[in-house]
Amino acid sequence: MDYGYLVLLVPGFLLSVAGFVFLGKKKLNPLVSGLIFLVGTVAMVLGILLTCVPDFFRG
DSSP: OOGGGHHHHHHHHHHHHHHHHHHHHOOSOHHHHHHHHHHHHHHHHHHHHHHHOTTTTTO
């Protein structure tokens, strides 16, 4: 396992949670909140794949 990619995983998790909370509070524009959630989810999944499956993008 390559723990260097946890740099993607932790902020991705935090952005996902923040986007989810912002969607419920209606303080931000729903589009901005949805984009925060989406970017966080993508970063989290990418971090998981790169951390746990080292040859995922090499084929």
